[in-house]
Amino acid sequence: MKKTVFMLTAVALMLLAGCSNSAAKTDGSKDSQAQTKSEVTIQDANGEITVPKAPEKVVVFDNSALDTMNVLGVGDKVVGAATNNLPDFLKAYQKVESAGGIKEPDLEKINALKPDLIIISGRQRDFQEDLAKIAPTVFFSTDNKDTWKSIQNQVNAIAKIFGKEDKAKKEIAALQEQIEATKKKAADSGTALVLLANEGSISAYGKGSRFGIVHDTFGFKEADDTIKASTHGQNVSYEYVLEKNPAIIFVVDRTKAIGGDDSQNNVADNALVKQTTAGKNQKVISLDPSVWYLAGSGLESVKIMIEDVNQAF
Template sequence: MSKKSSLSYVLMFLLTLVLMVGCGSTNKQPTDVEVDHENVTSDSHQDNEEEEEIVLEDTVKMVTDHLDREVEITGEPERVIALTRAYIEELFELGVTPVAKVEEYNNRPEGVELPSVSNQSKPDIEAIYALEPDLIIANSRQHSDILDLLVESGAPVFFVNPNIVEEDPLTDRIKLFGELLGKEDVAEEYITHLNTVSDELKETVAGYGYETGLMIQGGVESIEVAMPTGLYGALLMRLGIENIIPANLPGAGQSTWVSYDFETILSEDPDVIIVRAAGGGGTSADELLAYYKENPMWQDLTAIKEDKIFVLPARVNPGNISNEDALKVTVQSITPNE
């Protein structure tokens, strides 16, 4: 055999070997990759389905309102309408700006400038519809008769009964609204801060010996007293003053102010009496004080004898002032020596 022929055989052998190795390697690699890819794709798809199911469950919550209605709230509502001035202020305390106001609201400038849905006692249904809310917070005292109309807006409607108090009228609804809106942490921060402020103010009041107290509605023709379940009763409690008025009196379901028997006030003999000033240009603070101090029927009360009767400014009114400022103004009013 010639050298040329031998060389050709060698080259052909080497080329064949190279092709065999290359083909073997090529056939093996795609098989391994396809198997891994199928496993990864299947696992990822399953994980994604599970994550989607978890997210869906977390974003839909069923809550029971104070009319014992089951209310479904999806996600964290962003277009909230509250139908009382007090509820509007409490939303602001949580860092939530509602999309509307009622005409009675008169505290924060950004709230006063909101679109109006008319008065809280008779809200404008068409105005509510036009704002397309994703949550409506209503008052069971004032709005239960328009429940169906509110529901027709398409938004979940949560009714709050202001008479229901678990611990504190100033913080119970803050906590409740925090749960409805996914703002639990903000609510807890607010409550902690208000507790700190209250404790400091309570120390200021402690030196005046006000163990028991009474909050009376401004005016001289009838006696109306503040229930423990409202803002005014809560102010007394937060300042370490026991309200002599019991809860759940007749008429309490309609208002936090109820008529009360003077003879019972006389027998309880509170250490301090706080008179809520009449708003809208009514009786002046001096006239109110003069009435109680000069009227013979009040002269046997310790608070009158010791000049411990004070007038609370009219701006201390739910929705016209924050809870913190209401506490501070009250303390300023009843601690004249500070």
């Protein structure tokens, strides 16, 4: 009898242990699933990076990313930004904490903010390693060889982080429709030249440049297809502009975007420019510098840029 009781007790203990192990495995599996769901892997300019899913506290230096977050309805997650260098349409974010200058992040301040995620652009690239020690740091950079595709990739990456993929899809589709309409008009509008004005000097930009979206996405023909693509453009003279004689001249006033003496930046008033087809037809068009120079690859940015170039029609 004692032997039987002992055997039954042993069996019961084994069953309990089995249930306990099973429960432990189940709980562990749930923990594992929760951990997986709390992170997401995206593509940034460096490749794949795993970041927190739906972060609650984000420091944003990339104005275009801030733009996209705002449109996607997650701007309330921003706790810090380069508040002194915001485009006009993002001025509402001046109320968040200043995280430093657009080229010099305040590492001590950012650390004190305890962000879950940091988003940077090329202007903060030198600080990426230091920022990554504070929180996962995403680096976005537009590929000027295929601007629109690159912009879509950035938007989709941000949407994936915050679980806003459906919203991003609708916004991109709406922009695509506007882009197609602009391309049709641009095809018959003649050649165009993009100039950056900076305290009296001018630089030209073509395909593959920071303003290449005018040509590769919006469809304007280049007045000069030999312009060397570079961050700062190709330094040119007003004689050059007259020689190329574009039907449309788009002007980005860098000085108005960042400050300085812009008294010599009125390209339309130049005597040689007035002799061009663009000058004669009042097609010297000023683009919003706070968008084109300080942002340019966010959802609202692209919408404003489309409206800007449509002034040519």
